[in-house]
Structure formats: C-alpha cells, structure tokens
Amino acid sequence: MPEVILSAQDLVKHYPIRSGVLRRVAGQVKAVDGVSFDLHKGETLGIVGESGCGKSTLGRLLMRLEEPTSGKVIFGGEDWSGASGRKLRQMRRNIQIVFQDPYTSLNPRMTVGDIVGEPLEIHSDVVPKGGRRKRVQELLDLVGLNPEHINRYPHQFSGGQRQRIGIARGIALNPSVLVCDEPVSALDVSVQAQVVNLMEKLQDELGLAYVFIAHDLSVVRHISDRVGVMYLGRMAELGEEDEVYSRPTHPYTQALLSAVPVPDPTLRGKRDQIVLQGDVPSPANPPSGCRFHTRCWKAQEVCTTDEPELELRPDGLGAHLSRCHFAEPRLILETVDVSDLEPDTRFAGTEVQDMSDLGAGLGAAGGGEDLGSSAADAGVERSSALHPDTDQAPQDTTRLVDEQPGDDRPTR
Amino acid sequence: MTTTQDTTTPSDKTSGVTYTPEDGLLLEVEDLYVEFHTPDGIATAINGVSFDLHQGESLAILGESGSGKSVTAQAIMGILDMPPAVIPGGHIRYCGQDLLSMPEDQRRRTRGPEVSMIFQDALSSLNPVFPVGWQIAEMFRMHRGVNKSDALEQAIRLMERVQIPAARDRVKAYPHQFSGGMRQRIMIAMAIALDPAVLIADEPTTALDVTVQAQIMALLDELQQERQMGLILITHDLGVVADVADRIAVMYAGRFVEKADVVELYSAPAHPYTRGLLESIPRLDQKGQTLAAIGGLPPNLMRIPPGCPFNPRCRRAEDVCRRDRPELREVVPGRFAACHFAEEVINA
Numbered sequence: 238m239p240e241v242i243l244s245a246q247d248l249v250k251h252y253p254i255r256s257g258v259l260r261r262v263a264g265q266v267k268a269v270d271g272v273s274f275d276l277h278k279g280e281t282l283g284i285v286g287e288s289g290c291g292k293s294t295l296g297r298l299l300m301r302l303e304e305p306t307s308g309k310v311i312f313g314g315e316d317w318s319g320a321s322g323r324k325l326r327q328m329r330r331n332i333q334i335v336f337q338d339p340y341t342s343l344n345p346r347m348t349v350g351d352i353v354g355e356p357l358e359i360h361s362d363v364v365p366k367g368g369r370r371k372r373v374q375e376l377l378d379l380v381g382l383n384p385e386h387i388n389r390y391p392h393q394f395s396g397g398q399r400q401r402i403g404i405a406r407g408i409a410l411n412p413s414v415l416v417c418d419e420p421v422s423a424l425d426v427s428v429q430a431q432v433v434n435l436m437e438k439l440q441d442e443l444g445l446a447y448v449f450i451a452h453d454l455s456v457v458r459h460i461s462d463r464v465g466v467m468y469l470g471r472m473a474e475l476g477e478e479d480e481v482y483s484r485p486t487h488p489y490t491q492a493l494l495s496a497v498p499v500p501d502p503t504l505r506g507k508r509d510q511i512v513l514q515g516d517v518p519s520p521a522n523p524p525s526g527c528r529f530h531t532r533c534w535k536a537q538e539v540c541t542t543d544e545p546e547l548e549l550r551p552d553g554l555g556a557h558l559s560r561c562h563f564a565e566p567r568l569i570l571e572t573v574d575v576s577d578l579e580p581d582t583r584f585a586g587t588e589v590q591d592m593s594d595l596g597a598g599l600g601a602a603g604g605g606e607d608l609g610s611s612a613a614d615a616g617v618e619r620s621s622a623l624h625p626d627t628d629q630a631p632q633d634t635t636r637l638v639d640e641q642p643g644d645d646r647p648t649r
Numbered sequence: 650m651t652t653t654q655d656t657t658t659p660s661d662k663t664s665g666v667t668y669t670p671e672d673g674l675l676l677e678v679e680d681l682y683v684e685f686h687t688p689d690g691i692a693t694a695i696n697g698v699s700f701d702l703h704q705g706e707s708l709a710i711l712g713e714s715g716s717g718k719s720v721t722a723q724a725i726m727g728i729l730d731m732p733p734a735v736i737p738g739g740h741i742r743y744c745g746q747d748l749l750s751m752p753e754d755q756r757r758r759t760r761g762p763e764v765s766m767i768f769q770d771a772l773s774s775l776n777p778v779f780p781v782g783w784q785i786a787e788m789f790r791m792h793r794g795v796n797k798s799d800a801l802e803q804a805i806r807l808m809e810r811v812q813i814p815a816a817r818d819r820v821k822a823y824p825h826q827f828s829g830g831m832r833q834r835i836m837i838a839m840a841i842a843l844d845p846a847v848l849i850a851d852e853p854t855t856a857l858d859v860t861v862q863a864q865i866m867a868l869l870d871e872l873q874q875e876r877q878m879g880l881i882l883i884t885h886d887l888g889v890v891a892d893v894a895d896r897i898a899v900m901y902a903g904r905f906v907e908k909a910d911v912v913e914l915y916s917a918p919a920h921p922y923t924r925g926l927l928e929s930i931p932r933l934d935q936k937g938q939t940l941a942a943i944g945g946l947p948p949n950l951m952r953i954p955p956g957c958p959f960n961p962r963c964r965r966a967e968d969v970c971r972r973d974r975p976e977l978r979e980v981v982p983g984r985f986a987a988c989h990f991a992e993e994v995i996n997a
C-alpha cells in the first residue's frame with residue numbers, strides 16, 4: 238500500500254451544552270469520540286453514517302478548522318494538532334476542503350476568479366502575482382468550466398457548476414488531500430455523475446487523496462477504496478470497500494446497507510431488509526457499552542456494559558476492523574463486478590465536459606438557467622443572512638476555509 | 650367512496666357529496682398546463698401532462714428538481730398560488746368530477762377526505778405553535794364534527810398507527826420536540842386522518858436518513874394496502890421507485906417523457922433521458938462501475954428549446970429533434986415515450 242499521508246489518532250471533539258441564564262455547561266455533545274484511521278497517498282477513504290454521527294465534525298478536525306478536544310492529526314509524519322500561524326497555513330496548503338452545499342458555500346459577492354484565486358492570494362508564494370489569473374483559468378478548464386467565465390458570479394452557475402467551482406478552489410494549491418463533505422448530495426442525479434466523474438479524473442491526474450464524506454452509500458461505494466462507517470461519534474466498521482459492502486460484520490453496517498433502495502424492481506421483496514427500530518440516541522448521552530445496543534437485534538447483556546474494541550475480526554474471507562462483540566459476516570446484497578463492462582455511452586457519456594457549452598437553455602446573459610433566478614437568489618439571501626457564531630451546530634457549508642479564525646489572512 | 654375504512658362512513662363527511670369511482674378509476678389528469686406569470690416572463694412549468702390513477706395503485710412521478718413534480722401535485726390539490734400560477738388548459742377529474750371547474754368551497758371539502766398530500770418538508774408544513782396531537786384532532790373536529798375529547802382520542806390512535814412511540818404521552822408535544830422521522834410520521838398521520846382515496850406523497854423521505862426512509866416507505870406501503878388508496882409517489886430517487894411503485898412516469902421540463910410499468914421501464918427504457926438516468930446512478934450492488942453522465946442541464950422553463958426539449962443534452966439527437974416536438978405515444982403496448990427514436994432506444 239502507498240505511504241500514509243494523513244492520519245487521525247484518537248480524535249475527540251466534545252461541544253459543551255450550555256443552559257440556564259448563567260450559561261453553565263450542562264453536558265457535552267460527543268460529536269467525535271475517538272476516531273483513528275490512516276489515509277494513503279492517492280486513495281479515497283469514504284466516511285458514511287446517519288445524520289449527526291459526526292462526519293462533518295471529523296472533516297473539520299482533519300482540516301484543523303476546529304480544535305480537537307484531544308487526539309492528533311498527523312500529516313506527512315508531522316503532528317499538526319498544535320500548529321498555528323505560519324505552520325498551520327503551510328498545512329492548509331496540503332489539505333483542502335470542499336463543502337456540501339453549492340448554494341451557500343461560495344461568497345455571492347465574489348467573482349469566480351476571486352473565489353478560485355483566493356487561496357493563491359493567501360498563499361502568495363505559490364504562484365507569482367502575474368501568473369495567477371492564468372492559473373485560475375487553467376483550474377477552471379481542469380474542472381470542466383469555461384475559462385472565459387472567470388468574471389461571473391456564483392449565482393450565474395448551476396448547482397453542479399458551483400460544485401466544480403468549489404473543487405477548483407480546493408485544488409488551487411495542489412494539495413495532496415482533499416476533504417469532501419457531501420460534495421454531490423445537493424445535486425440532481427444527472428449532474429451528480431458529472432461531478433463524481435470529474436473527481437475521479439482529478440484524482441488520477443493529480444494523485445489526490447480524498448476523504449469523501451457522504452450519507453449516500455451507493456456513491457461512496459462507487460468512489461471509495463476504503464470505507465469507514467460511523468455511529469454516534471465512533472467508527473463502527475472500517476475496511477476495504479469490498480470488505481465493508483460485501484462482507485459487513487457489524488450489525489449497524491448491515492442494517493444501513495439493507496435500507497438502501499436498489500434501482501432494480503426485480504429485487505423488490507427479495508432483499509434482506511433489516512428495519513431498525515427507533516432513532517439514533519443523542520450524542521450528548523450515548524448509550525453505555527456498545528453505542529448501538531439500543532437498536533441492535535443481536536444485543537446481549539455484555540453489550541450494555543462492555544464497549545467492544547474496533548479490531549480485526551474475521552469476515553469469512555479475511556478480517557477487517559469492526560466494533561462488535563458478536564461480529565459475523567452477513568451477505569446483504571450480492572455484488573456484481575461490472576469493471577469489465579464497457580458502459581453504454583450511446584445515450585450518456587463518461588467524459589468530463591464543460592456543461593456550459595451544451596447550452597441547455599443557458600441564457601446568453603450568463604448561464605441564467607432554470608436555477609438562475611429563483612434558487613440562486615434564495616442562495617444569495619441565505620448566505621448573507623448567516624450568523625457564523627451562533628450556538629447551534631455550525632452549518633458546515635457556510636464557511637470557506639480561509640475565513641476561519643486563526644488564519645491570519647491578508648486584508649484585501 | 651368505496652375504500653374500506655375503519656372509522657369513517659361516507660355520511661360522516663360534512664360535504665354531503667359522495668364520490669364513487671367507476672371501475673376503480675379515482676383520478677384522471679388530462680392535458681394539464683400550468684404557467685407561472687412572473688416579471689421575467691412566462692415559465693411553463695407543466696406542459697400537457699396526462700395520467701390516470703386507480704384504487705390501490707402506486708404511480709411514481711420521477712424527475713429532477715424543477716421538472717414540475719410538486720407543481721403537478723399542487724395543481725391536483727388545488728393549492729397553487731394563483732397568481733402567479735395560471736392553469737390555461739386541462740382537466741383534473743376526481744371520480745368523474747372536474748376539480749378545476751368545481752366551486753371553491755366544494756373543492757376545499759375534497760382536500761383531506763378525498764385527496765390528501767404529504768409535503769416535501771415536514772417541519773415547515775406542521776404548525777410550530779400547536780401541539781401535534783391538537784393539530785390532528787382539529788382535522789376530526791373540522792371535517793367530522795367530532796367533540797374535543799373524542800377527536801383527541803382518535804388522534805392518539807392514529808399516532809399509534811403510524812408508530813409514534815408513547816403516543817398518548819406525546820400528544821401534547823410540539824413539532825420541534827420530534828425527530829425528523831417522527832415528524833414525517835405525523836405528517837402521514839394527518840394526511841390519512843380522513844381516509845382519503847388518493848394520497849400524494851411529495852418526496853416524503855428526501856430529507857431523511859436511509860434507515861428512517863426504509864421505515865417510512867414500509868409504513869406508507871402498509872397503509873396503502875390496508876386502505877386501498879391510490880398513491881402518487883413523487884421522487885427523484887430511482888431506488889425508491891423500484892421498491893414501491895407499480896407504474897412510473899418520468900418527467901422532464903414539465904412533460905412526461907416516458908410512462909410505463911416499473912419492471913419494464915427499468916429493464917428497457919424507451920427514452921434517452923430515462924436511459925441516461927439509469928446509467929448515471931451508482932448502484933449499491935455493483936463494483937467497478939463506470940458512470941455515464943448526462944451532460945448539460947435541464948432547460949430554463951421560460952426558454953424551452955424548440956423540437957424535443959431534451960435535444961441539447963441528447964446524444965442521439967438528429968435534425969428532426971431540433972425541429973419537431975415528439976409527442977408521448979404508445980411505442981409498444983402499455984409503453985409510452987416522447988422520442989422520435991423510441992423504438993430504437995427500447996431495443997438498444
């Protein structure tokens with residue numbers, strides 16, 4: 238396996254819950270509670286799990302957008318947990334992030350050129366001033382956008398195009414790791430594949446490693462080499478894509494997989510469906526012992542008292558990491574290997590193309606497609622009405638990396 | 650109404666009008682048009698849509714965002730904002746009676762007891778300032794003239810039916826005190842409270858986790874079987890459709906581009922758009938798949954391209970596609986597609 242480029246070591250992030258007039262700390266939300274993994278050069282590690290399990294928080298910790306309560310992030314063999322100032326900036330150059338919501342994560346008042354070029358301004362030593370515009374145009378071209386659109390504003394682009402802008406910005410500094418938090422979740426099915434294909438192409442060309450956070454298990458299977466399944470702030474199972482999807486040993490992974498609808502009506506009623514009862518417990522008060530025991534159909538006495546370790550457990554063929562006392566493989570869905578099949582490209586294509594050139598109803602006045610007027614304007618309003626300092630869980634999507642406190646960026 | 654029901658008989662309904670489906674035919678939408686007249690111009694959101702719905706049948710309307718799914722649902726429910734919406738043509742018949750020409754007070758009384766809807770976003774469609782039990786009970790009071798304590802009792806039974814744990818203790822709780830999945834159950838409870846014959850579910854699980862989605866879809870399926878409702882399931886998820894629907898209508902830029910039995914459509918799509926969609930989704934049961942994406946974007950509804958609306962994105966397009974609009978036509982028995990080359994596509 239290629240060298241480890243990024244490694245999370247027992248990362249913990251607890252958020253205090255304050256209550257009463259005195260705002261006393263009444264408890265802790267255990268958003269991420271001891272997560273460890275290695276990311277290898279050029280690979281994609283998928284992170285899946287239900288809403289609130291800590292995926293985005295983990296992403297922010299890796300980026301050091303958030304200070305871990307404890308634990309370390311090691312990048313290129315060096316511990317970056319305590320880094321600040323110049324050292325932190327240097328690290329950010331190598332790890333970039335792409336956010337979930339293409340409607341709110343881009344500053345509506347900046348042109349595409351400014352958005353994509355901003356990292357180059359901040360890290361002014363990477364590309365000399367005179368060459369930056371050209372570099373931005375190269376980046377736009379690379380992600381399949383028309384370089385001539387450099388002076389347009391985000392609302393003049395569709396969701397898929399905006400996600401490409403976010404990706405162009407993410408790769409501007411030639412990072413070796415790109416953390417992608419739900420990069421395609423807000424996109425329509427037909428556009429989602431365009432962005433997924435683009436990400437795969439960039440990975441091949443630039444040797445990027447991805448941490449790909451998503452709740453869509455099918456997309457994650459498609460793009461990932463290895464996959465981690467999170468439950469209530471912890472990794473429940475971690476292994477190669479095939480190990481997790483074809484030979485899952487943790488009951489939670491099995492239930493999650495069985496709940497995913499498959500686009501094949503002939504499988505209706507024939508799939509192994511495990512319907513979980515109840516909701517995810519609060520991360521402020523996770524269950525004792527195994528965190529999954531309140532919903533697990535296999536739970537025994539020991540599960541309520543002893544927390545299982547995330548360790549190698551046999552999966553029928555080999556062994557991979559799982560956090561269950563009674564881990565055993567269960568086939569949820571027969572996997573068909575279609576890697577030899579040529580896709581039928583008579584009706585849809587595999588190439589990454591510039592969407593704006595297709596002119597599907599794009600207005601001459603600047604990509605004013607369907608989304609243009611209504612959704613886009615709503616997006617503008619939403620982002621200007623944001624209060625980044627509220628008590629609630631941050632809207633991961635609303636901030637750009639370099640707008641984070643702690644990053645001494647030059648005033649423009 | 651001939652649906653089997655546990656609590657209601659037709660005479661319960663204050664409207665006094667009874668609706669009887671002939672041969673199980675509940676709803677007929679015929680050549681429906683909806684426009685939005687905005688300062689920027691006229692957007693044709695629905696462009697000649699027709700379909701039928703029978704008792705006990707599930708029809709999925711599949712489309713990407715902006716294709717007109719919700720507008721179709723709102724037109725059937727009669728809850729479009731008019732203006733800006735205008736219905737320049739078409740019929741919507743419920744048990745033979747045209748809803749569009751019905752006096753408003755008569756039509757209003759069909760909402761709930763006859764045709765009912767679950768909205769895309771449960772949180773914003775429940776009233777945040779009233780307890781959920783009260784909101785459900787209010788429906789029984791308004792439509793059935795039931796007294797307060799009986800209405801509350803019925804509300805509790807209904808909350809139990811949609812599997813809200815400890816329903817009796819929670820009947821006084823407010824919407825924000827429930828999880829997303831439970832709020833969606835409450836929406837379902839409200840939608841089925843008056844035993845509608847037609848239930849429209851507009852992306853009922855889009856905002857939910859897959860585990861919760863599975864619970865909700867199972868519940869909807871059960872309720873539909875139990876009450877023999879006609880179900881219109883609106884979704885963009887080809888997986889959900891495959892699990893639930895009998896028939897499917899694929900919507901693109903305000904039109905149905907393909908209509909078929911679900912099994913047939915998935916095995917041999919007859920329209921390039923449907924085909925492209927099926928090839929662009931990653932599948933959980935496949936590895937090493939190469940995704941074939943549809944290029945481009947859906948059109949601006951104010952400037953729908955001439956000829957076939959899909960032509961700027963279609964790899965199969967020829968000159969005729971840029972010139973002549975293909976009508977939705979029967980390609981093989983029971984299979985409809987709006988493509989000049991549908992025969993070729995279906996056999997590809």
Ligand SMILES: Nc1ncnc2c1ncn2[C@@H]1O[C@H](COP(=O)(O)OP(=O)(O)OP(=O)(O)O)[C@@H](O)[C@H]1O
Nearest residue numbers: 252266268287288289290291292293294520630631
């Ligand atoms: N700044 C914060 N203050 C308090 N609680 C927080 C904060 N950020 C996150 N949380 C809580 O931590 C938990 C994990 O949140 P996180 O955003 O990481 O979830 P997620 O897995 O990304 O969910 P989703 O799939 O909905 O995006 C949640 O319970 C969330 O409410």
Ligand SMILES: Nc1ncnc2c1ncn2[C@@H]1O[C@H](COP(=O)(O)OP(=O)(O)O)[C@@H](O)[C@H]1O
Nearest residue numbers: 611685694713714715716717718719720733950
């Ligand atoms: N009140 C409105 N005013 C103007 N346009 C509208 C209005 N409601 C919907 N539309 C437009 O109608 C089209 C179809 O919308 P909708 O049915 O909500 O799509 P979806 O298929 O995502 O449910 C969209 O282009 C939308 O912008």
Ligand code: SF4
Nearest residue numbers: 527530533540561562
């Ligand atoms: S340890 Fe026990 S409760 Fe936890 S997943 Fe395994 S069997 Fe279920």
Ligand code: SF4
Nearest residue numbers: 957960963970988989
């Ligand atoms: S009519 Fe032409 S453009 Fe339209 S879908 Fe068929 S082949 Fe494509």
Ligand SMILES: [Mg+2]
Nearest residue numbers: 292293294633
């Ligand atoms: Mg998140």
Ligand SMILES: [Mg+2]
Nearest residue numbers: 718719769851
């Ligand atoms: Mg909608």
